[in-house]
Amino acid sequence: MLIALDMDGTLLNSSGRISERNKEAIVAAQKAGHMVAIATGRAFNDARKPLAEAELDCPVIGLNGAVIVQPNGAITRDVPLNKDALLPTLEWVRLQPDIYCEIYTNDAVYVGLHNREHLVAMAASAEQDVKRIVEKQFQQARVTYVPDIREIWNSELVFYKILIFSLRRSSLEKAAQQFHLLPDITVTSSHPHNIEINHRQATKGEAVKQLAATYGIDLKKTMVIGDSLNDLPMFAVAGYRVAMGNAAEEVKQQADFITITNDEDGVAHALEKLVGQECLVK
Numbered sequence: 001m002l003i004a005l006d007m008d009g010t011l012l013n014s015s016g017r018i019s020e021r022n023k024e025a026i027v028a029a030q031k032a033g034h035m036v037a038i039a040t041g042r043a044f045n046d047a048r049k050p051l052a053e054a055e056l057d058c059p060v061i062g063l064n065g066a067v068i069v070q071p072n073g074a075i076t077r078d079v080p081l082n083k084d085a086l087l088p089t090l091e092w093v094r095l096q097p098d099i100y101c102e103i104y105t106n107d108a109v110y111v112g113l114h115n116r117e118h119l120v121a122m123a124a125s126a127e128q129d130v131k132r133i134v135e136k137q138f139q140q141a142r143v144t145y146v147p148d149i150r151e152i153w154n155s156e157l158v159f160y161k162i163l164i165f166s167l168r169r170s171s172l173e174k175a176a177q178q179f180h181l182l183p184d185i186t187v188t189s190s191h192p193h194n195i196e197i198n199h200r201q202a203t204k205g206e207a208v209k210q211l212a213a214t215y216g217i218d219l220k221k222t223m224v225i226g227d228s229l230n231d232l233p234m235f236a237v238a239g240y241r242v243a244m245g246n247a248a249e250e251v252k253q254q255a256d257f258i259t260i261t262n263d264e265d266g267v268a269h270a271l272e273k274l275v276g277q278e279c280l281v282k
Contacts, residue, residue, distance in 0.1 A: 002217045003029060003275070004061065004208050004234055005267060006226035007040040007047060008190065010244050013263050018054040025268035026056060029275050035215055037061060039204045041161070041190045041230055043104050044069045046142055063104055064188060064198050064230055065207035066160040077210055079202040080106075081159040082184065086197075089178045093164065094149060098171050102143065103152055104161035109142065112149030119165070162197040188230035196230060205233030223274065225259070225267055227251060242270045 005011045005026075013019055026036050039061040040047050047060050060069045061077075068077035093101050094112065100119040103110045146152060164175045172195055176187050179197050186200045204224075212219055220239040224231070227247035235241040235254045243255035244266045252258055257274065259266040 001034045001275070002208070002212050002215065002222040003034055003036045003271070004039040004204070004211075004222065004224045004238070005036065006204075006224075006228070006231050007038060007042060007050070009227040009246060009262050010225055010231075011038070011262070011267050012050060013265075016050065018050050018056065019265050019268070021265040021268040023054045023056060025265075025271040026058075029271055032275065034275065035059070035211075035217065037208075037211055039065070039208065039224070039226075039231075039234055041163075041196055043109060043160075046109075059211060061204060061207040061211065063161045064196055064202055065204045065233070066198055066202035068207055068211060076214060077207055079160075079199045079206075081162070081197070081199050081202075083153070083159045085182055085184075086159065086162070087153055089182060090149075090153060090162070092178055093175060096171065096175075098166055098168050099175060100165040101149070102163040102165075103149070103159060104163070105152070105157040105159055107157050108144045110149065110152045111143050111145050113145050113147055115149070116145060119167075160198070160202070163194055164197070165191075165194045167193060188233075190228040190230045203233035204231060205235075205237045208234045209237055225270055227262070240274070242274070 011018055011022060029036050037059040038047055041064045042062060044060055044062045047062055051058060057071045059071060066079045067075060069075055093099055097118050100115045166172050176195050179185055179187050184200045186198050186203060188196050190196060208222060212222055219237055222238045223240040224234045224238040225242040227244040229248055229250060231251060232254060241255045242257045242259055243252045244259060245261040259270040
């Protein structure tokens with residue numbers, strides 16, 4: 001069986017770590033002969049850090065399905081964005097004072113310094129819970145700041161994902177509308193305060209299909225666990241869908257089983273309860 005796990009809000013707790021119980025459940029599933037993979041919106045290097053801390057070795061579906069990196073480091077999936085088509089919309093984003101934008105490339109994650117300054121200024125006058133949201137956003141990716149983000153646009157770097165963050169829902173909706181006008185684009189979300197832009201073939205669902213085919217696993221024998229809207233494409237293709245207790249309501253509605261929250265070791269709870277059941281036999 002192939003088991004694909006989202007990271008933030010799913011495998012990771014609120015401290016951004018993999019608990020000992022979650023680690024033990026994954027190791028037990030691997031020893032039982034199951035393939036456990038990570039399916040995340042993070043870049044590979046940002047996904048690899050908590051895995052390395054937990055001493056776990058898994059294939060990583062990164063950047064919402066734009067890439068697959070095998071345990072030996074081999075890249076077996078590569079679906080970039082059309083950078084030239086994005087540039088006019090990125091210029092619109094650059095001029096918005098209440099939008100923070102991260103560009104995920106084949107080299108690093110880049111942010112214009114003016115973007116961070118705007119977001120820090122907005123958070124400074126906000127309530128404590130909003131400040132925590134902003135701090136968490138800064139912690140999720142190892143970012144390289146540049147004085148002028150247009151330097152990155154005009155480079156030879158390959159773009160895989162654009163993340164837009166704002167404390168104003170109306171600004172996110174306007175940004176989503178702008179990106180929806182572009183060809184071969186999919187717009188998803190991993191948090192109420194963000195949207196994520198990828199190539200339309202770069203979804204967790206397409207990547208799970210490819211990974212299952214690589215290892216000769218029938219999609220009916222796949223199990224996915226997630227919490228956010230960007231997990232819905234893999235829910236659409238998997239044989240068994242598990243939503244976290246802290247998942248968005250739309251995700252829970254598509255689930256076959258709802259586990260407990262990420263701070264209660266919901267991944268381990270699901271694996272302990274479901275792996276080995278008749279409907280999920282490898």
